[in-house]
Amino acid sequence: MAFSRHTEDNLWTLIAAPTVWAFHFLLSYVVAAVECAPNSDIFEPIGGTRLLVAGITVIALVAIGFVLWRSIREWRYHGGGYRHNEDTDLDRERFLEFSTVLLAALSFVGVIFVAMPALTIWDCR
Amino acid sequence: MSATHDGRDAEELRKGQEERLNKVWETPKGWRYWSVVNNTEVGIWYTATSFAFMLFAGVLGLLARVQLAVPENDFLTASFYNQVYTLHGTVMMFLFAVPIFEAVAIVILPQMLGARDLPFPRLSAFGYWCFLIGGVFVSGSIFFGAAPEGGWFMYPPLTTQERFTPGYGPDIWLLGLSFIEVASIAAAVELIVGTLKCRPPGMRLNLMPLYAWYVLVVAGMILFAFPPLIAGDILFELERLFNWPFFDPERGGDPMLWQHLFWIFGHPEVYIVFLPAIALVAMIIPTFAQRPLIGYSWIVLAAVGTGFLSFGLWVHHMYATGLPSISLGFFSAASEAVAIPTGVQVFVFIATLLAGRVVNSVPMLFVSGALAVFVIGGLTGVMVALAPFDWQAHDTYFIVAHLHYVLIGGMLFPVVAGVYYYWPLVGSRRLSDRLGKIAFWLMLIGFNVAFFPMHLSGLMGMPRRVWTYPTGLGLDLPNLISTVGAFIFAAGILIIVFDILRPKGNQPYAERNTWNAGTLEWLSEVPGKSWGVRCVPIIKTRYPLWEQPGFMEDYDKGRFYLADAEELQRETMVTSVLDGEPVQCLRVPGPTFMTMIAAILLGAVFIFATFHWWEATLVAMVLTTISILVWLWRGTSLIPEKAEKDVGLGLSLPLYKSGPQSVGWWAMFITMVGDGTAFLSLVFGYFFFFTIHEDFPPTGAPTPGLLWPLVSLALTAGAWAAAWAALKTNKAGNVAVARVLMAGGTGLALAGGAALVWAPYGAGLDPVSHVYPATVWVLVIWTVAHAAVGALMLAYCLARSFAGRLTPVYDIDIENVALYWHFMAATGLITVAAIGLSPLAA
Ligand code: HEM
Numbered sequence: 009m010a011f012s013r014h015t016e017d018n019l020w021t022l023i024a025a026p027t028v029w030a031f032h033f034l035l036s037y038v039v040a041a042v043e044c045a046p047n048s049d050i051f052e053p054i055g056g057t058r059l060l061v062a063g064i065t066v067i068a069l070v071a072i073g074f075v076l077w078r079s080i081r082e083w084r085y086h087g088g089g090y091r092h093n094e095d096t097d098l099d100r101e102r103f104l105e106f107s108t109v110l111l112a113a114l115s116f117v118g119v120i121f122v123a124m125p126a127l128t129i130w131d132c133r
Numbered sequence: 134m135s136a137t138h139d140g141r142d143a144e145e146l147r148k149g150q151e152e153r154l155n156k157v158w159e160t161p162k163g164w165r166y167w168s169v170v171n172n173t174e175v176g177i178w179y180t181a182t183s184f185a186f187m188l189f190a191g192v193l194g195l196l197a198r199v200q201l202a203v204p205e206n207d208f209l210t211a212s213f214y215n216q217v218y219t220l221h222g223t224v225m226m227f228l229f230a231v232p233i234f235e236a237v238a239i240v241i242l243p244q245m246l247g248a249r250d251l252p253f254p255r256l257s258a259f260g261y262w263c264f265l266i267g268g269v270f271v272s273g274s275i276f277f278g279a280a281p282e283g284g285w286f287m288y289p290p291l292t293t294q295e296r297f298t299p300g301y302g303p304d305i306w307l308l309g310l311s312f313i314e315v316a317s318i319a320a321a322v323e324l325i326v327g328t329l330k331c332r333p334p335g336m337r338l339n340l341m342p343l344y345a346w347y348v349l350v351v352a353g354m355i356l357f358a359f360p361p362l363i364a365g366d367i368l369f370e371l372e373r374l375f376n377w378p379f380f381d382p383e384r385g386g387d388p389m390l391w392q393h394l395f396w397i398f399g400h401p402e403v404y405i406v407f408l409p410a411i412a413l414v415a416m417i418i419p420t421f422a423q424r425p426l427i428g429y430s431w432i433v434l435a436a437v438g439t440g441f442l443s444f445g446l447w448v449h450h451m452y453a454t455g456l457p458s459i460s461l462g463f464f465s466a467a468s469e470a471v472a473i474p475t476g477v478q479v480f481v482f483i484a485t486l487l488a489g490r491v492v493n494s495v496p497m498l499f500v501s502g503a504l505a506v507f508v509i510g511g512l513t514g515v516m517v518a519l520a521p522f523d524w525q526a527h528d529t530y531f532i533v534a535h536l537h538y539v540l541i542g543g544m545l546f547p548v549v550a551g552v553y554y555y556w557p558l559v560g561s562r563r564l565s566d567r568l569g570k571i572a573f574w575l576m577l578i579g580f581n582v583a584f585f586p587m588h589l590s591g592l593m594g595m596p597r598r599v600w601t602y603p604t605g606l607g608l609d610l611p612n613l614i615s616t617v618g619a620f621i622f623a624a625g626i627l628i629i630v631f632d633i634l635r636p637k638g639n640q641p642y643a644e645r646n647t648w649n650a651g652t653l654e655w656l657s658e659v660p661g662k663s664w665g666v667r668c669v670p671i672i673k674t675r676y677p678l679w680e681q682p683g684f685m686e687d688y689d690k691g692r693f694y695l696a697d698a699e700e701l702q703r704e705t706m707v708t709s710v711l712d713g714e715p716v717q718c719l720r721v722p723g724p725t726f727m728t729m730i731a732a733i734l735l736g737a738v739f740i741f742a743t744f745h746w747w748e749a750t751l752v753a754m755v756l757t758t759i760s761i762l763v764w765l766w767r768g769t770s771l772i773p774e775k776a777e778k779d780v781g782l783g784l785s786l787p788l789y790k791s792g793p794q795s796v797g798w799w800a801m802f803i804t805m806v807g808d809g810t811a812f813l814s815l816v817f818g819y820f821f822f823f824t825i826h827e828d829f830p831p832t833g834a835p836t837p838g839l840l841w842p843l844v845s846l847a848l849t850a851g852a853w854a855a856a857w858a859a860l861k862t863n864k865a866g867n868v869a870v871a872r873v874l875m876a877g878g879t880g881l882a883l884a885g886g887a888a889l890v891w892a893p894y895g896a897g898l899d900p901v902s903h904v905y906p907a908t909v910w911v912l913v914i915w916t917v918a919h920a921a922v923g924a925l926m927l928a929y930c931l932a933r934s935f936a937g938r939l940t941p942v943y944d945i946d947i948e949n950v951a952l953y954w955h956f957m958a959a960t961g962l963i964t965v966a967a968i969g970l971s972p973l974a975a
Pocket of ligand 1: 191194195197198218219221222223225226229230283284285286533536537540541544545596597598599600619622623
């Protein structure tokens with residue numbers, strides 16, 4: 009089966025989505041820490057920071073969504089399935105694609121989880 | 134007629150092969166035994182040593198429980214109680230929980246991958262000796278009443294200021310453990326390269342045993358989790374030894390920085406402890422369900438997913454420090470998210486057990502106990518991950534209960550299951566079923582009796598780390614019950630120890646592959662052979678012993694690769710990362726005392742520094758460097774007697790590879806990733822102070838300026854370019870030019886280092902006065918030390934070139950040094966940017 013126009017998956021593509029999660033997490037934390045670090049005016053609303061987190065979140069979700077979309081498409085195109093225990097290039101590829109799908113889904117949910125506090129918390133208390 | 138003749142010939146050939154293999158892999162006798170570096174021996178020493186530390190720490194736990202059995206007890210003094218619980222936690226975490234992973238992996242990973250050994254056996258041996266020396270040093274301190282008292286996370290200022298903690302306790306903790314962290318990182322490098330490059334031919338990523346997946350993830354986590362602690366240790370020791378004020382608020386420092394650095398390490402650490410134990414479960418369950426694990430990809434998801442998410446949890450240990458609640462929210466959310474992959478694993482295991490026909494056995498008993506206990510700990514974990522609940526439970530016995538449920542359920546029980554499961558590989562006999570069962574029930578019951586009541590005493594308000602409590606608060610009964618339970622639990626452990634140690638001479642050998650498992654480690658003969666594997670097999674399935682017909686016979690008859698050792702050299706096979714295609718026949722080094730000597734000398738550096746014997750420290754440092762150079766010179770990148778060798782089945786492989794194809798290059802790359810993480814943690818410290826201070830650097834304070842940092846940067850860049858050009862010219866055959874470049878690079882590197890030191894020195898930055906000059910100095914010292922190492926490396930290459938050990942074809946040394954210099958150049962750039970530019974921004 010032709011692999012052309014498809015990514016050849018490897019360990020780096022496997023961890024792409026969780027890496028995006030990690031950067032999203034780090035940036036959200038840094039943005040909040042910079043805003044609130046000299047914790048002087050704790051009742052001041054931090055609308056700007058929350059918007060910034062929202063922006064980072066959208067970017068992260070789009071990036072992870074892209075990984076997810078691509079890996080699902082390629083996994084299906086290569087025949088899908090869940091076992092992937094054969095001694096062929098194709099099955100190794102499918103295994104990596106399917107694992108990428110799972111990790112991307114987890115990372116997607118993870119990003120949403122992490123973004124939620126910015127919905128409900130208004131200030132630096 | 135001629136067929137039997139052939140048969141006899143083949144038989145003879147096989148005998149000869151086995152003789153040669155035996156001879157090459159023979160374990161030295163007598164006192165030379167201790168020069169062994171082979172993974173089977175070193176792994177066993179490692180395992181036994183960490184178990185011994187566990188027993189020691191267990192006795193300390195029992196002492197603590199005796200003291201707490203009744204109110205207002207004076208069995209231990211307050212100070213001694215502090216030492217006891219601090220050392221209990223420290224030893225359990227640093228000398229048992231993490232090392233046992235490395236130990237077990239060193240024993241079984243090569244077997245599981247059909248490799249004769251890991252790629253750097255001497256590195257494992259070096260790591261072991263570091264671990265032993267550091268561990269004995271830290272543990273021994275309690276016999277002199279000098280053990281640390283600050284709890285296993287050593288929060289400053291309690292532990293940094295003489296008036297709170299006189300004596301050497303914290304220094305012993307810091308230096309002893311830093312030393313062991315070095316060993317852990319060494320093991321991580323070894324295990325990553327081993328899993329990626331030493332799999333047998335045909336073992337593609339999708340066919341790799343799940344244990345190997347976990348090892349890969351956990352070793353990767355070590356690489357990013359331990360360096361922040363090393364960075365923290367450096368700051369901490371500089372404050373203790375030289376009064377640099379990193380954690381002293383009066384001079385601009387902040388104790389919170391330590392908490393961040395400690396827990397950026399500490400939280401991933403608990404998963405570093407948990408995942409490898411669960412990896413054992415993932416090997417045991419298929420065997421006793423007698424079917425492949427269901428949901429291979431889901432386990433990969435869980436391992437990799439947990440590996441990442443675990444780095445977003447650290448602040449949940451710091452909920453009570455007054456951080457803004459939006460920050461707490463992020464960490465709380467991530468802490469809840471990590472329950473998803475963790476739950477997935479538990480469900481995968483249950484599904485496999487339901488789908489198979491479960492064979493009753495001791496390992497399975499411990500596995501089921503592990504799952505039950507761990508799930509309870511996981512549930513209280515979900516509770517304390519919520520900040521408002523944690524504010525109530527923080528620093529109470531509820532936490533002590535939670536952490537023991539997860540650690541004992543998630544680590545100790547699986548490890549014991551692993552001991553019962555893998556013992557036949559080590560001891561050639563099975564452990565006793567009857568004793569195992571008794572031990573299991575004692576441990577399960579004792580554990581719950583001991584630790585369940587702690588939830589209640591904690592909710593009643595009993596703080597952790599108190600040496601006694603008043604009567605009449607309702608705490609008397611739960612504490613007494615806990616103590617009784619702890620002894621029942623300990624009785625179970627003692628039975629296991631007895632089962633392992635009792636003489637088994639009159640008991641018959643276990644049959645080969647005694648549990649009828651499907652993975653390669655069970656190819657091992659009974660009694661075991663020292664050659665690791667008879668030949669390097671070709672893999673086509675996940676469970677070759679079940680799914681590849683005639684596999685064991687082909688293996689025994691040496692019908693796969695490397696069935697012989699014609700040149701009487703230790704060899705194993707290197708393959709490609711994705712599909713395990715053969716790449717190289719790797720010669721691995723044999724026994725040596727150099728590793729032990731280097732570890733003893735390095736240990737001396739740390740121990741002398743603890744007691745401030747500076748001259749001795751310096752001497753030991755020089756000797757350590759020399760010993761490592763001797764080790765490298767004599768034992769690495771040896772030029773083989775021929776370019777290629779026939780490894781059997783008509784395949785011929787190169788004996789030498791350099792650059793990204795070689796295992797050494799990857800080891801350097803991985804080490805430098807860890808090293809870079811430690812550096813970035815120091816930079817994090819710099820920016821941490823930058824954000825919390827209104828003015829950083831403080832107005833009017835001297836700064837290193839721009840001139841000297843830029844001069845240094847230019848010189849460092851020159852050294853970097855020289856290293857790179859030396860590699861290229863040497864490859865092209867221009868040896869003379871390459872030598873000039875190596876010499877020039879050495880000089881430029883040293884000059885760059887000198888210029889960088891001059892910047893803060895000339896400007897009069899006094900590191901004791903304020904945290905700003907102190908952080909500048911730390912970045913400078915780190916960078917200069919690395920420049921010096923880089924200079925030494927270039928000089929080493931030059932010497933190798935003159936000695937004829939580095940040639941245009943055989944150029945591992947300069948390949949690796951050029952790689953080092955990429956990282957070094959980045960380090961120089963970041964340091965100069967941080968210390969030179971940030972004063973401009975302020
Ligand atoms: C015989 C079994 C054990 C007993 C009786 C026991 C007992 C205790 C007790 C009573 C404490 C609380 C001390 C205090 O807060 O004053 C404690 C703390 C702790 N235990 Fe254990 N334990 C046992 C096994 C383990 C194991 C297997 C591990 C980890 C692998 C472990 C890790 C820890 C840690 C990290 C702490 C926290 C120390 C600190 O607060 O600095 N324990 N243990």
